[in-house]
């Protein structure tokens with residue numbers, strides 16, 4: 001037996017462990033100081049009523065012989081895939097039912113899709129980045145090329161014709177930067193990918209936060225994307241499913257063999273998402289489900305606005321905060337990410353996430369999130385104003 005030695009090339013991630021250690025040390029030394037966590041990457045509001053009701057019904061069905069469900073279709077039940085198809089139609093995107101694959105979330109599919117690609121492909125990822133793209137390719141031993149996201153390009157890097165790539169990761173609205181590509185920018189990526197015969201792995205886990213008219217929520221809104229893109233989507237942030245687990249991936253048939261390869265991969269290695277969860281998920285896409293989940297999103301976006309307004313007042317440069325639950329700010333006075341972390345924790349009791357933890361280009365930046373509660377967000381921003 002020989003192990004996969006590529007695992008030895010994974011960088012240890014100390015980011016959240018370090019944050020937790022520093023916060024624990026601070027609270028032990030200052031038990032009376034109140035701490036506000038603005039680094040949460042998880043939702044905090046519960047599932048909406050229509051989803052909860054459907055989940056209960058699903059459990060009841062499973063309890064009776066006549067309505068019990070055993071193994072389901074690996075691609076997901078048609079009742080849910082049909083709803084996903086209609087959800088896309090609302091933004092003018094036509095996809096076939098057989099192009100939709102229901103999953104237990106975007107993270108699994110983003111990692112698993114790599115089964116379809118040769119290990120010799122070159123991978124292009126932005127820096128800073130959601131670490132899963134880098135780690136999953138490192139595990140397979142693929143060559144990774146980084147593209148710089150920075151203040152000059154608004155943390156939205158565009159294709160460089162001089163760079164050859166086979167697999168390209170794009171995430172919009174972005175984690176960690178909150179930046180969102182517009183149509184023109186995505187078109188540039190689609191044209192580049194088609195020219196290079198590359199594939200874009202498009203992570204749209206935060207699509208439901210896009211509120212600005214005319215910003216794309218799906219890469220399939222862009223002409224030419226069907227021949228070069230796979231899209232990963234999730235109910236995690238859209239509908240608070242981080243603990244319930246459900247997502248969907250769209251693999252167009254225009255991608256040659258990839259649609260049937262993914263079907264084969266899923267039918268071989270995956271046995272589908274639970275019937276009960278899919279019943280709950282289907283409600284997310286009804287008119288009432290959309291209305292209720294949008295209320296939760298509006299709550300988070302009110303927090304985001306409080307943060308963005310404060311940074312505007314303080315004259316601090318940032319991306320996100322609009323169309324995204326993340327706010328990516330430039331540390332004041334040229335401070336480094338971890339120095340700003342310590343400064344905020346010690347002087348204001350605010351915990352955020354140092355940008356350096358997401359890549360070398362994240363140094364000097366800092367991520368705040370809008371997933372906390374409103375009163376705490378207001379209080380944190382009051383403290384920030386007082387401090388700066």
Ligand code: PLP
Nearest residue numbers: 105106107130175205234236247
């Ligand atoms: N993609 C991005 C960019 C994320 O930030 C996250 C979660 O934080 C995911 C995917 C994972 O989503 P899921 O919960 O559906 O696995």
